[in-house]
Amino acid sequence: MPQITLPDGSIKSFDHPVSAFDVAMSIGERLAKACVGCLIDEELCDLNTVIENDCTLSLVTEKTRDKQDDPNALFLLRHSAAHVMAEAIQRIIPGAMLVYGPPLENSFYYDIAFPEDRPLREGDFEAIEAEMSKIIKEDRPFTRYELEYAEGIKKVESEGSKYKLDNAHRAHEAGSLSLTFYATGEPGKDWEDLCRGPHVPSTGRIGAFKIMSLASSYWHGDENSDRLTRVYGTAFFNKKDLKAHLERLEEAKKRDHRVLGKKLHLFHIDETVGQGLILWTPNGAVIRKELQDFISAELTKQGYHEVFTPHIGKLDLYRTSGHFPYYAESQFTPLIERDFMVKLSDEGCSCSHLSNYINKGEIDGFMLKPMNCPHHIKIYDSQPRSYKDLPVRLAEFGTVYRWEQSGELNGMTRVRGFTQDDAHLFCTPDQIGQEMQGCLSLVKTIFNILGMSDYRVRVGLRDPDSCKYTGEPANWDKAEQACREAAQTLGVPFTEEPGEAAFYGPKIDFIVKDVIGREWQLGTVQVDYNLPERFDLSYIGADNEKHRPVMIHRAPFGSMERFIGVLIEHFAGAFPVWLAPEQVRVLPISEKSNEYAHEVMSALHAVGIRATMDNHDQRVQAKIKNGSEMKIPYLLIVGPRDAQSRAVSVRAFGTEKDLGQMPLDNFVSAIREEYRTKGRSCVRDRFTPTAV
């Protein structure tokens, strides 16, 4: 007879099997009504699951004890909402075949195969939502039943969906001896679905929902398999939470770097220039320049040497590196030499012949560089190197070009031309550990000064089952071990992920999320034993023999484009003084103060501060509003009172009221210091009570 241990440690004993709901009732009717599911020995289950043996039981309600949303409750809710949506869709489009419909962190989806002559369109959403509302209003129970595998598979077969049959086979292969089904209502009478569950007790528990969007997906994520339609929705226990969720999405949109990029004039993408090609407008260029200067200074401290290399290189270079022709698909088409084209043409070469030549790599010409390493390798190799010269650290803000699929392009975060803060370190095997640590400390320095702490670290290892990697397994083992050890010294948690290595070596990546929760890889540090091999690099050791150096590729920002895209969202466009394109705007109260405002602006310009003046014929209230909307760090209001005392009235971004008046000279030196120290010293600090 079951003894049930509750989360507070108390034990309830029963002399007969009971459902979790019964247990809840034994505690209180209100609790039982509030329950949507339960955890039995930590496993999420239906509320009416019958308990026969001793176990721990935790009841799942909408909110946890500390009044937070319970992720388990939302999981049950959204999984159930997916069923309701699927039923509604099948009512409206009877030929639709269900594939897979899981809950997600904030939403759920259902992958569905629609008949070719009746695809789903956004215009159908309203009708589907209306059907869903009906089903919810009927408050039908989610009823689980289980069939022996043989019997169950017969049932699934009779329904004639290869997708569900596949799901059943997979469940079986995973070791399941039976198949479970959920009827929305009464089995055999109401709509039902092969599903492992669990669900909320009944459809009526779905308080608020919304169908969000349509997307296409591939069956099993395989692009050669069937194309499915993925319908996204979200659900909450009440309308208020749904509303709050939708408002959060709206707020996130305002932080989106593509929206802010336009509003603050940071960058421009022009379709006549080409998709995925960023034009840095003056404001964005300031941010990029500041960051580049900052990192250059850090690199100098670490003993790097800056180099410059061209944007193209001969195809032979990339044959040696392995980029051409094996990664032709993700590179821009080669630039073919004119003489070679003429020769081909004289030989009667057709377009398809040419395409074949390119695919096989049998042409001469140049390529837009997809990576900087081959050029840097050639700089290393341009002179003999002694072990005493190592490590050789070559750095370049190098622009590279990659042919990303059109559907992948995204603002500044996924582009076809981008500038990496790239460097390649050539060192002895013994030096790897120390050099890796140097790279990682650089990354930490940068993230710290920018206040970016919300990132994760991934150690990318090779996939043991794949053959896409070049190089000796023994070298890979060494390199992977070096990455692991370096990651351990970083002092932040990291995950090891097989299959995430580059084709030439393992790596450590820094990954951040954008405003809508998408992950982007920023900085990366990679160990490479292979390119030195391919290019036959060497140095002379103490033994007077030739030895092979090891390369480390590293780019702590990743690319200027992606990094600044993420940075715009990180700061929500409100950049600190050292990065702000417009650091100070002077707002004369009226035309009468224009002359003094000009003087103030000149004083700031004289010390290198980026200041402008708003001499529009408007009231100061309007100028403040405009200046605030442009997220300018400091607005200086200057009127006759200020002119008389050679002072400025200071308003800092993000503060409701102004900070007060300050002598002009003091402000100039204070903001200069804030700029120089990247915010460690701050104009605001001068307004502490003691200073005034």
Added chain:
RNA sequence: GCCACUGUAGCUCAGUGGUAGAGCGCACCCUUGGUAAGGGUGAGGUCGUGAGUUCAAAUCUCACCAGCGGCUCCA
């Protein structure tokens, strides 16, 4: 590359077959002001591109280009 949606003034958007609209921004005028929008006047658009249907297309159809969301990909 795939599926859906979107493309109208510098920006944000309304307009669903019959003479192109609003707000902001811009120019000019009035106003000369003290901490988040003073008032007025005006300029500004081949409605993404190309074809088709129609007496008539921003609006309907097709193709292409681009953007957005997702899938796949990211050496």
